[in-house]
Amino acid sequence: MKRKLFIFMLVGLLLVAMTVGCGPKAPAGGGGMQTYTIVGIFPLTGVLSTFGENSAEVARLAAADVNAWLEAEGKNWRLKLEIDDTATEGPVGLSKMQSWFGKGVKFFAGPMASGVAMECLAFANANQILYISPSSTSPALAIADDWLFRFCTTDEVQGPALAAAAKAAGVEHLIFAWRGDTWGDGLQGAAAKSLAELGIAVDSNLLRYDPLQEAFTSEAALLDGYVSAAVAKGIPLNKIGVNVIGFEEVVPFMVEAAKYPQLRNIAWIGSDGTAFSEALLQTRVAAEFARDVKFINAMNKPAELTEKSNFDRVRNHIQEKLGRETDAYSYNTYDIIWALAMSIDRVGYDSVKVKEILPEVTKEWSAVYGASGYIELNEYGDRAFADYNYVMLDDNLEWFIPGYFDGLTKQIHWETRVF
Amino acid sequence: MPPWMSSGLIYASGLALTAGSITLLYIATRTFNFAVASMATIGFYTVYTGVALYGGLPYQYFPLALLVGAITGVICYYGLNRPLLRRQAAEITLMMSTLGYDLVLLSLIQMYADFLTNTYKLFPRRVTMSLYDFELFGDRAAAFILPVIAIGILMILHIFLTKTKFGVAMRATIENPVLAGASGINSDRVYLVSWIISGGMAALGGAFMAMAMTGTPVMGMYTIPLMFAGAILGGLGSIYGGILGGFVIGLTEYAGVFLLSQKFGAWVLGYRMGIPLFIMAATLLIFPRGLSGIPLFKILKSLAGGSLGGEKRGVSA
Numbered sequence: 001m002k003r004k005l006f007i008f009m010l011v012g013l014l015l016v017a018m019t020v021g022c023g024p025k026a027p028a029g030g031g032g033m034q035t036y037t038i039v040g041i042f043p044l045t046g047v048l049s050t051f052g053e054n055s056a057e058v059a060r061l062a063a064a065d066v067n068a069w070l071e072a073e074g075k076n077w078r079l080k081l082e083i084d085d086t087a088t089e090g091p092v093g094l095s096k097m098q099s100w101f102g103k104g105v106k107f108f109a110g111p112m113a114s115g116v117a118m119e120c121l122a123f124a125n126a127n128q129i130l131y132i133s134p135s136s137t138s139p140a141l142a143i144a145d146d147w148l149f150r151f152c153t154t155d156e157v158q159g160p161a162l163a164a165a166a167k168a169a170g171v172e173h174l175i176f177a178w179r180g181d182t183w184g185d186g187l188q189g190a191a192a193k194s195l196a197e198l199g200i201a202v203d204s205n206l207l208r209y210d211p212l213q214e215a216f217t218s219e220a221a222l223l224d225g226y227v228s229a230a231v232a233k234g235i236p237l238n239k240i241g242v243n244v245i246g247f248e249e250v251v252p253f254m255v256e257a258a259k260y261p262q263l264r265n266i267a268w269i270g271s272d273g274t275a276f277s278e279a280l281l282q283t284r285v286a287a288e289f290a291r292d293v294k295f296i297n298a299m300n301k302p303a304e305l306t307e308k309s310n311f312d313r314v315r316n317h318i319q320e321k322l323g324r325e326t327d328a329y330s331y332n333t334y335d336i337i338w339a340l341a342m343s344i345d346r347v348g349y350d351s352v353k354v355k356e357i358l359p360e361v362t363k364e365w366s367a368v369y370g371a372s373g374y375i376e377l378n379e380y381g382d383r384a385f386a387d388y389n390y391v392m393l394d395d396n397l398e399w400f401i402p403g404y405f406d407g408l409t410k411q412i413h414w415e416t417r418v419f
Numbered sequence: 420m421p422p423w424m425s426s427g428l429i430y431a432s433g434l435a436l437t438a439g440s441i442t443l444l445y446i447a448t449r450t451f452n453f454a455v456a457s458m459a460t461i462g463f464y465t466v467y468t469g470v471a472l473y474g475g476l477p478y479q480y481f482p483l484a485l486l487v488g489a490i491t492g493v494i495c496y497y498g499l500n501r502p503l504l505r506r507q508a509a510e511i512t513l514m515m516s517t518l519g520y521d522l523v524l525l526s527l528i529q530m531y532a533d534f535l536t537n538t539y540k541l542f543p544r545r546v547t548m549s550l551y552d553f554e555l556f557g558d559r560a561a562a563f564i565l566p567v568i569a570i571g572i573l574m575i576l577h578i579f580l581t582k583t584k585f586g587v588a589m590r591a592t593i594e595n596p597v598l599a600g601a602s603g604i605n606s607d608r609v610y611l612v613s614w615i616i617s618g619g620m621a622a623l624g625g626a627f628m629a630m631a632m633t634g635t636p637v638m639g640m641y642t643i644p645l646m647f648a649g650a651i652l653g654g655l656g657s658i659y660g661g662i663l664g665g666f667v668i669g670l671t672e673y674a675g676v677f678l679l680s681q682k683f684g685a686w687v688l689g690y691r692m693g694i695p696l697f698i699m700a701a702t703l704l705i706f707p708r709g710l711s712g713i714p715l716f717k718i719l720k721s722l723a724g725g726s727l728g729g730e731k732r733g734v735s736a
Binding site for chain 1: 422
């Protein structure tokens with residue numbers, strides 16, 4: 001009996017020892033080779049799934065490139081990339097981060113949505129977990145000295161770009177319809193502020209919808225009612241606009257809106273959440289509606305690219321792998337993996353030390369190789385400045401860029417006149 | 420027909436089938452089937468795969484969805500439910516086993532969505548199935564066809580349970596498994612058939628619901644509270660009650676959110692799921708046995724001012 005107990009205890013101890021040894025620094029092979037893990041937490045399901053798929057694929061490409069570089073340089077470590085799904089939901093994203101942290105992971109690429117990034121913040125701050133979002137733009141997350149970095153600008157820059165687009169479209173009275181989460185609320189607030197500065201009236205009816213919404217019959221009917229009420233007040237249809245701030249759920253919204261004739265005669269402004277949306281292109285009714293109403297979106301304009309930039313590499317890879325044009329944020333994802341890898345290469349798998357050198361390493365690397373161009377981070381750890389491309393659908397239902405908004409001068413530069 | 424009503428009818432028809440599926444299994448095997456969520460999603464993906472790869476209308480792939488759903492039911496029965504039932508597992512164990520099965524199915528659905536994306540360059544993670552529909556009487560055909568199919572299934576089920584030998588045996592097993600066993604009825608076959616019907620109904624329900632809402636890999640997960648609400652509203656003791664409960668829950672979700680938001684404003688939109696759940700709670704407070712416990716005949720009699728009863732008395736006399 002005692003002998004059996006002893007054997008059980010021995011096996012138990014062995015199992016515990018093996019489990020403890022399964023951390024991110026577990027040797028991958030002989031010769032003292034180390035493996036360091038970065039986890040990409042992206043929305044592979046939910047309303048950002050197109051963006052999530054793109055970023056996951058780009059992160060894999062970046063990890064492969066990093067490992068090729070490490071091998072070529074004769075380094076004694078390799079990068080292990082794990083991909084996990086946040087389902088575009090805060091609690092899911094947080095549970096994934098907690099689970100990976102439990103396995104010893106301290107570096108994360110993503111999440112993409114501000115709502116998810118917000119959910120992870122307290123846990124990351126408390127445990128010194130460094131995570132970099134390629135696309136979280138909420139001004140609410142511009143916090144100095146936290147553990148969240150963002151390789152995109154905040155909506156304090158996008159808000160004026162949307163307001164300028166509304167002005168250019170001749171809008172004098174604007175109705176907001178937006179997803180009620182951290183990102184949606186932040187961008188709606190920033191856009192409303194900028195609209196006021198441009199003298200555009202904001203409708204007192206605010207259409208803030210549930211982010212988990214999958215059916216939009218009531219929302220479209222309400223919007224139609226708000227437009228009718230504005231017309232009844234004497235505002236002509238062509239001076240009315242709607243700024244719909246959402247992700248891919250805007251597609252079923254548009255399918256429903258297409259059933260109301262007068263909604264085809266107002267201006268439709270979008271955001272970076274719908275720019276280059278593959279979901280929109282895949283749904284013909286919504287795509288044709290978006291084309292007919294000149295649905296205009298704003299999207300981070302990649303900074304000026306060098307000859308060695310990885311922009312084309314990322315773009316071609318997604319076209320080959322997924323058969324579509326990738327979104328602007330996926331270029332940031334490529335740069336995130338590289339920035340983390342270069343920092344780890346310098347100071348090891350230590351999040352405190354990596355946090356200290358990350359802004360400098362990012363600047364140096366992106367200045368030459370950045371897929372999204374040069375990245376300078378501000379005091380909040382967010383991309384400091386950027387211009388915004390406008391993105392619309394052409395007659396062939398393909399996305400095109402008619403011009404851009406200069407973030408510094410607050411002026412639109414049109415390449416193709418659309419209004 | 421206003422858009423909210425046509426969407427509501429389509430959605431409610433789907434929810435009715437899923438709620439009926441939950442109720443049938445609960446009555447037959449004491450199992451609250453959480454896997455109904457993924458079974459519904461599988462039904463949607465079966466139909467989507469058909470229309471996306473081979474063309475045609477969604478309706479022609481409904482029998483296939485029914486079949487695939489039935490197969491997932493059979494797998495669950497033989498893999499989980501049967502061994503547990505044989506060991507006299509508690510209801511909670513039976514329920515949790517279906518939750519595990521649901522998670523396995525969910526993972527398979529995600530893998531299948533990736534397969535469709537990578538192999539066929541499709542966009543299966545957000546699908547608007549209504550675009551594959553055709554127009555009938557100036558409206559979406561699904562608004563007319565799907566309620567008719569749902570009622571048709573209810574009638575077939577009724578005939579099966581009351582007019583066929585196996586259906587009667589099934590009811591006998593549901594009523595009293597020990598007694599039925601003693602009378603020579605093979606309860607194992609009854610349970611298997613329950614899983615087949617239930618799986619088929621769940622999958623078909625999911626395919627219906629996707630004609631009104633966006634089809635995603637997690638659509639079943641989002642709607643499962645309402646599927647159970649429908650079953651509970653129906654009283655959990657009657658398949659017909661379950662189907663009716665699902666229909667009421669689905670329709671009140673669409674009608675309630677539309678009418679209340681028109682009256683009180685957009686803030687109501689945030690309580691979309693709360694409206695049918697409130698109706699369920701209120702109904703259960705008044706009729707604790709759910710819709711199947713409502714003395715419908717008595718109510719009709721009192722509404723008719725006793726004339727119905729008078730006629731009945733006259734006939735019997």
